[in-house]
Amino acid sequence: xxxxxxxxxxxxxxxxxxxxxxxxxxxxxxxxxxxxxxxxxxxxxxxxxxxxxxxxxxxxxxxxxxxxxxxxxxxxxxxxxxxxxxxxxxxxxxxxxxxxxxxxxxxxxxxxxxxxxxxxxxxxxxxxxxxxxxxxxxxxxxxxxxxxxxxxxxxxxxxxxxxxxxxxxxxxxxxxxxxxxxxxxxxxxxxxxxxxxxxxxxxxxxxxxxxxxxxxxxxxxxxxxxxxxxxxxxxxxxxxxxxxxxxxxxxxxxxxxxxxxxxxxxxxxxxxxxxxxxxxx
Numbered sequence: 001x002x003x004x005x006x007x008x009x010x011x012x013x014x015x016x017x018x019x020x021x022x023x024x025x026x027x028x029x030x031x032x033x034x035x036x037x038x039x040x041x042x043x044x045x046x047x048x049x050x051x052x053x054x055x056x057x058x059x060x061x062x063x064x065x066x067x068x069x070x071x072x073x074x075x076x077x078x079x080x081x082x083x084x085x086x087x088x089x090x091x092x093x094x095x096x097x098x099x100x101x102x103x104x105x106x107x108x109x110x111x112x113x114x115x116x117x118x119x120x121x122x123x124x125x126x127x128x129x130x131x132x133x134x135x136x137x138x139x140x141x142x143x144x145x146x147x148x149x150x151x152x153x154x155x156x157x158x159x160x161x162x163x164x165x166x167x168x169x170x171x172x173x174x175x176x177x178x179x180x181x182x183x184x185x186x187x188x189x190x191x192x193x194x195x196x197x198x199x200x201x202x203x204x205x206x207x208x209x210x211x212x213x214x215x216x217x218x219x220x221x222x223x224x225x226x227x228x229x230x231x232x233x234x235x236x237x238x239x240x241x242x243x244x245x246x247x248x249x250x251x252x253x254x255x256x257x258x259x260x261x262x263x264x265x266x267x268x269x270x271x272x273x274x275x276x277x278x279x280x281x
Contacts, residue, residue: 006030006037006038007040008030008038008092009040011042019045022148024148024150024151025139026093026145027141027145028091033066033092034066035066036066036067037066038063038064038065039063039065039066041059041061041062041064043061046059046095046097046126046132047094047095048136050093058132058133095126096126097125097127099123100123100148100151101121101122101123102122102123102155103120103121104122104152104159105117105120106118106156106163107211108160108167109167110167110168110170111171111172112172114210114212114215116167116209118167118207119206120205120206121204121205122202122204123201123202123203124200124201124202125199125202126198126200127200128198130198131200134197139151139154155190155193158189159189162185163182163206163208165185166182166185172210176208179206179208183204183206186204186206187201187204190204214235221234221235233252233254237252
């Protein structure tokens with residue numbers, strides 16, 4: 001039974017902050033908050049106080065005494081009477097205002113319907129108290145946390161749509177030439193989507209490459225200026241060399257290979273140019 005005023009904070013007994021770099025929001029798990037409890041908000045947090053679903057206030061950095069309709073002593077008796085749970089159900093939701101890194105990945109298809117994998121890294125943050133309120137209003141808690149992975153799950157369809165909008169009409173070999181267009185389109189779509197949740201998008205980085213390893217190696221060979229046929233030939237020669245086949249160089253230059261043939265190179269001597277050594281008298 002809680003008879004004393006408590007300090008509500010994200011700091012743990014060992015001094016570390018429970019809201020790490022992957023935590024977007026945190027629901028303080030103690031339901032026995034009473035009037036006079038001290039709400040502590042760290043420099044990189046916002047705090048939202050709710051009662052029975054209604055928002056009582058949004059707090060910036062500082063320490064605030066919580067004023068609730070119940071009195072401290074009466075609140076303590078009532079808390080004990082209800083088995084440790086306050087009948088008024090006050091809740092404190094902390095929102096991380098630090099910049100967080102979110103990662104998303106998926107598969108898109110090129111103009112030739114070849115599968116391309118993409119990886120998107122983007123930074124987000126919650127900018128103001130109004131944004132903190134939007135986040136706690138529109139994004140539900142799974143347990144006591146909203147983590148960066150959950151934000152990535154919400155935004156995944158928007159990321160996929162933005163990337164496919166360019167990739168699906170672009171030949172595989174020319175996708176990287178349009179990567180700037182992909183990034184700008186992604187930022188536009190993501191900013192509009194995340195603003196509903198009070199989240200600001202800071203920056204984004206996109207990496208797109210063929211899903212098939214073989215195709216990725218062939219495109220790398222094409223980057224050396226080889227034709228399509230030459231790239232396939234050199235790719236095959238590399239695979240043959242990995243297996244120790246002596247005919248790998250022949251494959252690379254497109255020359256035939258004969259089993260049992262001469263092992264040393266020979267050069268034909270032109271007629272009339274053979275050196276003649278005169279016999280000694």
